[in-house]
Amino acid sequence: MTQHLADATAGTESAADRSTADRPGWWRDAVIYQVYPRSFADGNGDGMGDLEGVRARLPYLRDLGVDAVWLSPFYASPQADAGYDVSDYRAIDPMFGTLLDADALIRDAHELGLRIIVDLVPNHSSDQHEWFKRALKEGPGSALRDRYHFRPGKGTDGELPPNDWESIFGGPAWTRTTNPDGTPGDWYLHLFAPEQPDFNWEHPAVADEFRSILRFWLDMGTDGFRVDVAHGLVKAEGLPDIGGDGEQLKLLGNDVMPFFDQDGVHEIYRSWRRILDEYPGDRIAVAEAWTPTVERTAHYVRPDELHQAFNFQYLGTHWDAAELREVIDTSLGAMRPVGAPATWVLSNHDVTRHATRFANPAGLGTQLREAGDRALGLRRARAATLLMLALPGSAYLYQGEELGLPDVTDLPDEVRQDPSFWRASGQDGFRDGCRVPLPWTTEGSSYGFGTGGSWLPQPSTWGALSVEAQTGDPDSTLELYRSALAVRREQPALGAGDAxxxxxxxxxxxxxxxxxxxxxxxxxxxxxxxxxxxxxxxxxxxxxxxxxxxxxxxxxxxxxxxxxxxx
Missing domain, CATH: 2.60.40.1180 (Golgi alpha-mannosidase II)
Known part of the structure; x- marks a missing residue:
């Protein structure tokens, strides 16, 4: 349909001239591209993606036609959970570069008319964070223990966890400590991996620290934050038992949990909004909030709270007209009273790519072990993307979906790095499949990802799906995305409105x-x-x-x- 596209986009500005930098409310209809840095591009040849690699590929993202780039965590971290275990929120992990690299990336992006959104991880830190290390070293009675959830165990000798909560990654949500004298100690809460102790947001020092972290990155020039586990910061008073049936907890479900979506989180985000509003240029925050209903999600985007919230109900919808229409209507209806845009998403770093999800029978969830019907999945994925980009509001793209990449479902066990893979039942443990490094060229040891191979093995078919192979092919998925984003820019009313x-x-x-x-x-x-x-x-x-x-x-x-x- 290239002849129709040419008619629709004739006379438009160059990509560099289409900056959203001075447009108020840019985020309301923005298309935002998620970069998973370790898998995007390797700038120094060590097999791991980095900020230098991202910076070199920014022109590609500009030419793709997106408005902003969201970077998954690049902070100092032991990497127990791919950087979502942060040991220092103001430092760059050496595997990704330095603060100077981050500064250069932000500056280059702005010169290209792209905004930069960084990941913020406020629910938990790394167990190597200075606060937590000191809390363990100082033992019971340490004031730093109040900044986390330390509790005595149940049972005769405290040998049982304080409550029945389960980790999202599988197994108990509690790990017992050892006191400095070698005796068994208290337990600490971690809704994810044991290396990710949860902060206690009732403690004023935690709130103060994150307000400072916000200002640090805003002063660096970032345009906003994606808030990890935005629904999890506040826990129900007394940390009550769930009393469930022992089934593994899922992020997306209708169950009301004492550690998710508590009303107390909203005062935190009101304080953050006041900080964001102090800075020029429409700085934003988007919530990763897994809630029981779209109506509950809308609470996070009230006028004095955050700007956007991912629509996970939409992500989890099957390729079915009736289901899609219902979730579209429900989503738009829930956002309308609070004046927030709907925010659409089909894939991210935590779920099976939609090209594979739609290749399998409905009802298998968002984590799959089977490749399915590849041709069917790609056909549906292309159609689903055009449907999403025609809806009012903002849309998020996950790196590689513009290439039609499937999940890699046959990775050997020994190369997997998803921590939930090694913990029984946790989140199904197959997130590595959507994190395999991108192919940029048709040939080479890592198909242009870098000169030193790739940290997860790429399939032998990756070259045919590369940017190089698809560029200029009017039937390719990459050119379909480029064309769709060009039409969307030419017709700005597409992203506007609420119905x-x-x-x-x-x-x-x-x-x-x-x-x-x-x-x-x-x-x-x-x-x-x-x-x-x-x-x-x-x-x-x-x-x-x-x-x-x-x-x-x-x-x-x-x-x-x-x-x-x-x-």
């Missing part, structure tokens, strides 16, 4: 009008479906078919496809 106008459509097909003269149709069925022609096709994940003349009254939508129309 869609649904149109009549056959069963299994979604059709809605946006921006007055734009229509999106998505056929979620496995068969071609005929519909009245909505207008002139702008872009399609698979070409619609017309009988006879191009202006025929009806067209046929291919199976599992999305088409954008100008009417």
């Amino acid at each position: 869609v106008a649904w149109l009549d459509a056959p069963e299994g097909v979604l059709a809605f009008r946006r921006a007055g003269s734009f229509v999106c149709t998505a056929n979620t069925t496995g068969e071609a479906v005929r519909i009245p022609r909505p207008g002139r096709p702008l872009l399609a994940s698979a070409e619609p078919v017309a009988d006879g003349a191009e202006d025929a009254a009806e067209v046929e939508l291919p199976a599992d496809s999305t088409v954008w129309w100008a009417v």
Whole structure:
């Protein structure tokens, strides 16, 4: 459909001229690209991605057409959980570079018209954080223990955990300490790995420290924060038992938990919003908040709290027209009363890529062990992306989805680094599959990722999916993304508003009008479906078919496809 795209984008500015830097409320309709630094690009040839590699590839992201880049953690860390165990929030881990590298990256991004969002991890620290190390060394009675959740155990000799909470990574959410004299000591809480002790946000020193951390990175020029486990900071008073049936806890579910989505988190975010508003340029924060309902998610984006919250209910929806329409309506309806934009996402570093998720039967969850039907998954993923980018609000892309990358489901056990893989049942333990380093070139030991190989092995098919292989191919997934983002920029009303106008459509097909003269149709069925022609096709994940003349009254939508129309 390149001829239609050329018509739609004729006369637009160059990518460098399309900066959102001076546009108020830029985040309300922004397309934000997640970079997982260790797997994006390796600048020094050690097999691990780094800030130098990201900086060198910023022009690629500008030309892709995104508005901002979210960087997963690059802080000093023992890397027990890929950097989400932070030992120093004001330092860069040497594997990624230095503070000077971070400064240069932020400056270069701004010159290219890109904003930079950094990950913030406030629910827990590393067990190598200075506070926690001193708390262990000083033993019971240390004032620093109050900054975490230390508790005596139950049982005759305190040999049992303080309550029945389970770690998201599997096993008990408590680990027992050893006192300085060698005797068994208190237990500490960790909702994730034992190397990630949870902060006690009831302690004023914790709140003070994170307000300082916010200012440190805002002063560095960052444009905002993605808040990790934003729903987990406050625990229910008394840390009560759950009394569950012993099943492994899931991040996304309808259960109300005493350690997630407590009302007390909102006062924390009100204090953060006041800091963000002190800085020029619309600095933002987006919540990773796994909540039971979209309505609960909306609480995080009230006018005096955070700006965005990931829509995980949408991410978990099957490729089904009725389900999609329901979650779209529910999401838009929940955000409307608080005046916040919906925030759409299909993939990230914690879940199976949607090109693989949609390749498998519905109902298997967001962590899969099977490759599934690769052709079907890619066809649906391309269609799902066009559907998402046609919705009002902001959209997040995960690195490599623009290449149509699948999860790597056959990684040998010995190379896996996901901590939950080694703990029974925890989060299913297969997150490494979506974290395999990107292919940039058709050949080479790591397909252009770097000169020193890659920290996770890449499949032999990676070269055919590389940026080099797909650039210039009008049928490639990369060019589809570039085209979609170009159309979205040319028609800014696409991301604006808080509603869609649904149109009549056959069963299994979604059709809605946006921006007055734009229509999106998505056929979620496995068969071609005929519909009245909505207008002139702008872009399609698979070409619609017309009988006879191009202006025929009806067209046929291919199976599992999305088409954008100008009417």
